[in-house]
Amino acid sequence: MKLKELIVFETGELVALNKPSGLLSIPDREGKEPSLKDLLQVQYDDIFTVHRLDRETSGLIIFAKTAAAHKHFSQQFEARKTIKVYTGLVLGSVTVPEGHIDAPIAENMVKRGTMIIHRRGKQALTDFKVLKDYGLYTWMQFNIHTGRTHQIRVHTKEIGHPLVGDTLYGDGKPVFISSFKSKFNLSKNELEERPILNRLALHAAQLKIAGPDGNVIALEAPLHKDLRATLQQLDKRR
Template identity: 75%
Template sequence: MKLQELILFENDDLIALNKPSGLLSIPDREGKEPSLKYLLLEKFNEIFTVHRLDRETSGLIIFAKNAEAHKHFSLQFEARKTVKLYNGLVMGAPVEQEGSIDAPIAENTVKRGTMLIHKRGKQALTDFKVLKNFKIYSWMQFRIHTGRTHQIRVHAKAIGHPLVCDAIYGDGRPVFLSSFKSKFNLSKNEPEERPLLNRLALHASRLKINDLQGNTIELTAPLHKDLKATLQQLEKRSR
């Protein structure tokens, strides 16, 4: 993996990247697996974590390049002054085309590493909008006002439409073309069908944040190939 191919924007204070699904944002406790921050530290003398994305989530993430910028950007996230937009493919078709989910999220004390909606949890607010209804799936936009662990995944499950390929909050099953293409024929060269998508269908797409001079920076991360190809196939079948 070439770090240069992931860079979306860079100036003296920050670097924005389009993280692939499956790559850690920052090192885990063991520190044995590669992470985006580790790759950045190989390039820069120092780098500062501003926020993070789940390992399974792809898309836009920023890191600060100096201590002053780190404080500046971190305070914006803490004060909820940033605009964070995600796109996700969910199971089924929500009845409500747009709305908000305001439900507290807490750690699941029975199943460690997972989250649930519970009154002892911290406030979590997510706005959602259906962008395209494919019947078996729906392409949605999410805006998170709080940054709880697994927030979109938990809230999507709460409205009865978990994210596609979510092994924790959904059924975890991959997307196959044969599941929605009526006349599907396997290529002679392939012994078995390969999935169109076999990872969490969640992508951090846009971020609006102010730089140290007070100017607004709007960043966008294009979809990675697997998610883009899945949407293209769904679009074809829905015409």
């Protein structure tokens, strides 16, 4: 993996990257697996964590390059002054074109590492909009106003449409072309069908944040190949 291929924007204060699914944002407690921050620290003298994405989530993430920039950007996340837009593929047909989810999220005390909707939790706010309804799946946009752990994953489960490929809150099943293409045949060299998408279908697409000079920095991360190919196949049969 070449770091320069992941960078979508860079200044003297920050570096923005399009993180692939499966890569940790920052080192975990074990410290055995490589993370995006590890890769950055090889190239830069100083690198500071501003926010994180779940390992399974792809898309836009920023790191600060100075202590002053780290404080500046982190304060905006804490004060909810950033605009964060995600896109994702959920199971089923979402019949409501757009809506708002206001449901507090708390740590699941029974199943560690997961979150639940619970009144003892912290406020979590998510706006959603249907972009394309494919019947079996729906392509959606999410604007989150809070940054709770697994927020979109928990909220989509709450409305009965968990994210595709979500092993914690959905069925975790990959997407096969044969599931929506009636006349599907394996190629001559294949013994079994390979999934077109085999990971959490959630992507951090856009981020707006003010730079140290006060000007708004509008960032965008294109979809990775697997999600893009999945949507192209669904579009053909829509």
